[in-house]
Amino acid sequence: MKNIVRPDHPDITPEMWDTIDGIILNWKAIPGALITVLRECQEVVLYLPSELLTYIGNGMDIPVSQVFGVATFYSFFSLTPKGRHNIKVCTGTACYVKGIKESMNRIYGKYNLKEGGTTEDRRFSLEGVRCLGACGLAPVMVVGKDIHGAVSADKVIQILEKYE
Numbered sequence: 001m002k003n004i005v006r007p008d009h010p011d012i013t014p015e016m017w018d019t020i021d022g023i024i025l026n027w028k029a030i031p032g033a034l035i036t037v038l039r040e041c042q043e044v045v046l047y048l049p050s051e052l053l054t055y056i057g058n059g060m061d062i063p064v065s066q067v068f069g070v071a072t073f074y075s076f077f078s079l080t081p082k083g084r085h086n087i088k089v090c091t092g093t094a095c096y097v098k099g100i101k102e103s104m105n106r107i108y109g110k111y112n113l114k115e116g117g118t119t120e121d122r123r124f125s126l127e128g129v130r131c132l133g134a135c136g137l138a139p140v141m142v143v144g145k146d147i148h149g150a151v152s153a154d155k156v157i158q159i160l161e162k163y164e
């Protein structure tokens with residue numbers, strides 16, 4: 001991006017910055033494209049560090065406060081690092097009754113990973129979600145785009161170990 005200095009950031013490589021510049025240039029002239037730009041940049045970096053939000057604002061000639069406002073408003077944007085595999089564990093009633101809590105305890109025991117957190121090696125992040133809409137499969141866990149049903153405490157680690 002001309003005249004805009006790339007900030008140093010440990011999670012953003014020069015190649016990532018090139019891709020980000022391409023995204024900004026693609027969408028810069030299109031009104032209302034900010035959400036798309038944020039989404040595509042998040043796919044590259046896996047989250048939206050504040051330095052990146054400032055860079056996007058400057059690159060798109062949008063007030064930085066507006067960029068932060070949009071990024072913090074939508075729950076699908078994350079301003080903190082995510083793991084390579086995002087785990088969504090259903091904490092809704094049907095899943096709770098069928099013992100999802102014990103699975104979460106096992107995840108914590110194995111990976112030292114709590115709800116809202118990310119493992120140090122960025123392998124996994126964990127979210128608790130209120131009903132994933134698949135109560136018939138309870139207890140339910142989603143890893144990335146994969147839905148896992150009938151997730152017992154005995155099976156949960158075995159399932160997660162398949163995700164490197």
Ligand code: FES
Nearest residue numbers: 090092095132134
């Ligand atoms: S309560 Fe878990 S999927 Fe509905």
